[in-house]
Amino acid sequence: MKQTFFLQIPLGLEQLAVQEIQLKWSSLFPTRVCPEVFLETGGFTFECLPEEGFILNHWLKIPNRILLRVASFKCRDFPKLFKKLSSIDWKPYYGEQEFKIHVSSSESRLFDERKIKSALIDGLKRFVQKSPVKKKSMEKVSEFKDWNLYLRFEEDWCQVSIDTSGERLGLRGYRKFIGKAPLRENLASALFYCLINEAQKNRDYHIIDPLCGSGTFISEAATFYRPNKHRQFAYQYFPSHNNELKVHDTLFDSKFQYTGLDKDAKQLEQFEKNLEALYEEIELSSEEKIEILEDDLYSEEIKIKNDNETLLITNLPYNVRIKNATGNKKLISQMAKKYSPVLMGVIIPQTKTPPLVEGYEVIKNLDFINGGIKVSFVIYKSQKIIEG
C-alpha cells in the first residue's frame, strides 16, 4: 500500500531536489512512473510504496532527511491528541525505543511543546498496554540509536511522521576530516547538480575546484550518481522491515575527471584522508580519476590540462570566517583566466549583481543559506563558441 513521504530539503534548493528525484527515479524504477510531488517550503511530499521511499535514502544527495507520515488528523485539544496518538498502529516502527521528538506548530490551538511531547509519550505507553511489543522488535530497534519523530501542527492539522534516515543524510560516512569553513555535503551536491544541469549532456567533463579545502565539492561530484551503501539508515531497523533492499552500484556511467587544488597543504592532507575513506566505500570506474594538487590560484604555473571541457565549481572565502583580501571579482577573473572553464559555479555572499567577468555571462543566480550566511550560487558561462 502506498504511503506519504516528506523529504526535508535545505531552503532554496527544493526545486533542484525535485529534479533529482525525477532523474534518479526513472533509472531506479524504469517501469514505474515517478510520483507527483507537492512542493512546500523546506521540502516536498509524494506517495509511493514504503520500500521505494526507503531506498531513496541511499540515492538522493540533496535532502536532509526522508520522513514517513504515519498519521494526519485534525486536533484542537489534548485529550483528542492523546486518543489519536495512542490509536496509531505503531507496530511497524516501534520497539519501545527512545525517540528524539521534534514539535512545530503554526496557527494552531495546540503549541505547548512540553505538553505535546508528553501526549505522545503517554500515547505510546497506552499503545503498548493494548498491544505489547515483541522481544524481537525490541532487540532490532536497540541496535540503532538515532530515532526521530516529528509532530507538526498547521492550522490545527497534526501530522505525525517517523524519520526513515537516522543521522541527517548529508553525513555520508566518509568525510571524517573537515577543513576551514566546510560546505555541508548536501549543499555541495545540490550545487554540483545545478551546474551539471547547465552543461551539455553526454560529455566527459573535467570538474575542478581551485579552492577545494577538504574537498567537499569534489567528493560530492564523484559520488552524486552513486548510492550510499555503507552507512546505516533508521528504516533498516524498523521491526516491520526484514528484507534487505538491493542497491545497485551506480545509475549512470560517467567518465569525469576531478581535480581539487588549494594553496594550503594542511587542508589537502585532510582531503587526502577523506578520499581514502571514500575509496573504501566506492569504486571509481577505470576512466574516472580524482587528483589533488597543491597550487596557489595566482601562481603562473598551470598544473592541469586546460580545455573546453572544464567545469569549475568552488566556494569563495566570504570575508566572514575566512579573509578574502583580494575580493571576489579578482578571484573569479583569475579562475576564468587560468582554467578557461565552459561553466563556472561560485558561491559568493548574496547579491543581485554578481561581479562581471570578461568573456563570461551570468546564467544563474541561486540564493540559499550556508552556515547561517546568506549566499548566492552564481553560474558563469563562457561566451566562446564551443564545437560539438
Ligand SMILES: C[S@@+](CC[C@H](N)C(=O)[O-])C[C@H]1O[C@@H](n2cnc3c(N)ncnc32)[C@H](O)[C@@H]1O
Ligand atoms: C571557503 S574555503 C573552501 C572550503 C571547501 N569548499 C570545503 O568544503 O572544504 C576556501 C579555501 O580556499 C583556499 N584558498 C584561498 N586563497 C587561495 C589561493 N590564492 N589559491 C589556492 N587556494 C586558496 C583556502 O586555503 C581554503 O581552503
